[in-house]
Amino acid sequence: MANAAAISGPTFGVRVRKxxxxxxxxxxxxxxxxxxxxxxxxxMGLFPFMHAIPTPVTVAGSFWEFMSTGKYWQxxxxxxLRVMYGFVAAQILGIPLGLGMGWNRNFKDxxxxxxELMRPIPPLAWVPVSIxxxxxxxxxxxxxxxxxxxxxxxxxxxxxxxxxPRQLVDAAVSFGASPRQVFWRIVLPATIPSIVxxxxxGIGITWxxxxxxxxxxxxxxxxxxxxxxxxxxxxxxxxxxMISIGVAGYVSSMAVKMIGDWLMPxxxxx
Amino acid sequence: xxTAQTDTTAPADGAKGPVCRASDGALSxxxxxxxxxxxxxxxxxxxxxxxxxxAGEFVAIVGPSGCxxxxxxxxxxxxxxxxxxxxxxxxxxxxTPELDPRPGPDRVVVFQHGALFPWKTVLENVTYxxxxxxxxxxxxxxxxxxxxxxxxxxxxxxxxxxxxxxxGMQRRVEIIRALINNPRVLLLDEPFRAMDTVTKSASxxxxxxxxxxxxxxxxxxxxxxxxxIFLADKVLVMTTRPGYIKKTLQVKLPRPRQYSxxxxxxxxxxxxxxxxxxxxxxxKAFEAGEREMA
Ligand SMILES: Nc1ncnc2c1ncn2[C@@H]1O[C@H](COP(=O)(O)OP(=O)(O)OP(=O)(O)O)[C@@H](O)[C@H]1O
Ligand SMILES: [Mg+2]
Numbered sequence: 374m375a376n377a378a379a380i381s382g383p384t385f386g387v388r389v390r391k392x393x394x395x396x397x398x399x400x401x402x403x404x405x406x407x408x409x410x411x412x413x414x415x416x417m418g419l420f421p422f423m424h425a426i427p428t429p430v431t432v433a434g435s436f437w438e439f440m441s442t443g444k445y446w447q448x449x450x451x452x453x454l455r456v457m458y459g460f461v462a463a464q465i466l467g468i469p470l471g472l473g474m475g476w477n478r479n480f481k482d483x484x485x486x487x488x489e490l491m492r493p494i495p496p497l498a499w500v501p502v503s504i505x506x507x508x509x510x511x512x513x514x515x516x517x518x519x520x521x522x523x524x525x526x527x528x529x530x531x532x533x534x535x536x537x538p539r540q541l542v543d544a545a546v547s548f549g550a551s552p553r554q555v556f557w558r559i560v561l562p563a564t565i566p567s568i569v570x571x572x573x574x575g576i577g578i579t580w581x582x583x584x585x586x587x588x589x590x591x592x593x594x595x596x597x598x599x600x601x602x603x604x605x606x607x608x609x610x611x612x613x614x615m616i617s618i619g620v621a622g623y624v625s626s627m628a629v630k631m632i633g634d635w636l637m638p639x640x641x642x643x
Numbered sequence: 644x645x646t647a648q649t650d651t652t653a654p655a656d657g658a659k660g661p662v663c664r665a666s667d668g669a670l671s672x673x674x675x676x677x678x679x680x681x682x683x684x685x686x687x688x689x690x691x692x693x694x695x696x697x698a699g700e701f702v703a704i705v706g707p708s709g710c711x712x713x714x715x716x717x718x719x720x721x722x723x724x725x726x727x728x729x730x731x732x733x734x735x736x737x738x739t740p741e742l743d744p745r746p747g748p749d750r751v752v753v754f755q756h757g758a759l760f761p762w763k764t765v766l767e768n769v770t771y772x773x774x775x776x777x778x779x780x781x782x783x784x785x786x787x788x789x790x791x792x793x794x795x796x797x798x799x800x801x802x803x804x805x806x807x808x809x810x811g812m813q814r815r816v817e818i819i820r821a822l823i824n825n826p827r828v829l830l831l832d833e834p835f836r837a838m839d840t841v842t843k844s845a846s847x848x849x850x851x852x853x854x855x856x857x858x859x860x861x862x863x864x865x866x867x868x869x870x871x872i873f874l875a876d877k878v879l880v881m882t883t884r885p886g887y888i889k890k891t892l893q894v895k896l897p898r899p900r901q902y903s904x905x906x907x908x909x910x911x912x913x914x915x916x917x918x919x920x921x922x923x924x925x926x927k928a929f930e931a932g933e934r935e936m937a
Contacts, residue, residue: 544758544760546746547747547751547772548776549747549772554775563762639761639804
């Protein structure tokens with residue numbers, strides 16, 4: 374945005390270096406490290422209930438093997454693409470729908486009841502119809518992923534529009550803004566924080582959904598990879614899959630957070 | 644009345660100025676009435692409310708909570724209509740039961756809770772009005788805004804966002820954002836409420852300076868009786884709902900106003916009069932509330 378430079382301060386590189394030596398980073402890293410140490414000890418016999426779980430060292434070995442196969446990286450690719458398709462489609466359709474419902478009373482009267490009827494249906498309950506409806510497996514998984522993010526983004530945007538302080542709109546109208554200008558210059562920017570919140574929640578849901586959908590209906594992807602490891606009785610493989618999904622979700626959230634910071638130079642996201 | 648009417652808000656650079664002559668800004672409120680939701684809850688907020696405000700006069704309105712002060716201001720601003728009577732601005736109907744309420748840059752409001760756009764920088768906020776109306780180019784508006792901001796001691800904050808400013812600075816910016824439109828009337832709805840004493844008196848000083856520099860008509864709502872007397876030419880006391888003007892107090896203190904005046908006998912006598920008038924209404928409001936609760 375136009376004024377991002379004015380307050381963003383130090384360059385990206387400097388900020389990364391600062392972050393790595395910061396307390397915040399040290400604490401997070403310590404927790405992750407502690408988790409692996411406990412896990413190692415637990416699997417080696419400290420906690421008897423963990424006897425079936427391979428140690429992190431074993432898992433690390435498997436990780437190495439997985440990473441040298443093309444299939445592993447293809448799984449990343451496939452799941453990421455599905456998330457992208459579903460997520461982006463959900464934003465493209467959901468943001469205007471939410472804005473429309475929030476801004477136009479008549480439109481909301483028409484669409485809201487139908488919307489609220491569909492919203493409680495969990496994404497996975499859409500699996501059978503979407504397999505029947507969509508020509509390819511790929512498109513049905515992307516569709517289910519879309520469903521996961523769509524309702525969340527609409528609800529957030531709608532809430533955001535309804536929560537715009539009336540005085541902001543009144544002020545703009547006083548200054549001579551036309552309804553169209555009020556929409557683009559006031560309503561839209563005032564809703565950006567809610568859009569970003571919707572995106573943050575939505576990206577998490579899309580990863581949940583894509584993994585589950587792949588387990589049920591997919592032939593590829595990180596979800597399928599994990600499921601196949603289970604079917605083959607390869608426990609370290611299951612954990613490799615789980616960790617990969619965790620990393621994928623984390624990286625995606627960070628990316629969305631960066632988009633959020635860029636969209637809202639006037640405040641930091643979370 | 645303010646004598647030094649050098650209109651320093653006149654736009655520079657030959658920009659097309661909004662039409663406001665020094666003599667503009669007289670308000671005539673005649674038997675104004677407002678009933679909210681006439682078919683349903685039927686809340687009568689204003690009844691036979693009449694008052695005259697001269698061009699360039701600083702008028703403060705006080706009264707118990709919920710008496711209809713903001714209702715009157717909303718009618719002046721054009722955010723909401725009235726259901727009886729009429730309001731004239733410089734002799735032309737501004738609000739009647741038949742007219743659709745219409746806000747405009749000739750009557751701008753500074754709101755109780757502040758209404759700066761959080762996603763715009765200070766400069767973008769201040770220049771919003773003239774640019775959106777197309778009466779100044781962005782460059783002209785920037786130049787004008789910088790002049791006006793520096794006059795209230797806000798030079799180096801143009802690229803800041805409102806969220807980075809103190810409440811006192813935010814209010815100053817908001818007043819400048821209103822004045823850059825060269826309005827006929829400046830409407831302020833408890834702008835300094837919830838400010839600490841120091842910030843508040845600094846804000847008074849800035850407002851008075853801007854008032855003497857621009858000579859605008861000011862309609863100022865407050866709960867603070869001292870503030871009302873200190874700032875205004877005329878303090879109006881409103882009755883409990885349905886509100887009308889119960890008492891008009893002419894403040895004859897000379898301008899520029901000094902803080903030493905706060906302790907003068909004249910000031911204290913005026914304050915005592917107001918306290919009595921407002922207290923009476925507050926008791927009535929309280930009793931009416933009790934009845935409604937029962
Ligand atoms: N939209 C509305 N519908 C129904 N009643 C309303 C509406 N707006 C205000 N009122 C009522 O009208 C009365 C006057 O309200 P108003 O906001 O003008 O009071 P006020 O004098 O500004 O009070 P305060 O000092 O608390 O700001 C109040 O009793 C309020 O509850
Ligand atoms: Mg009010």
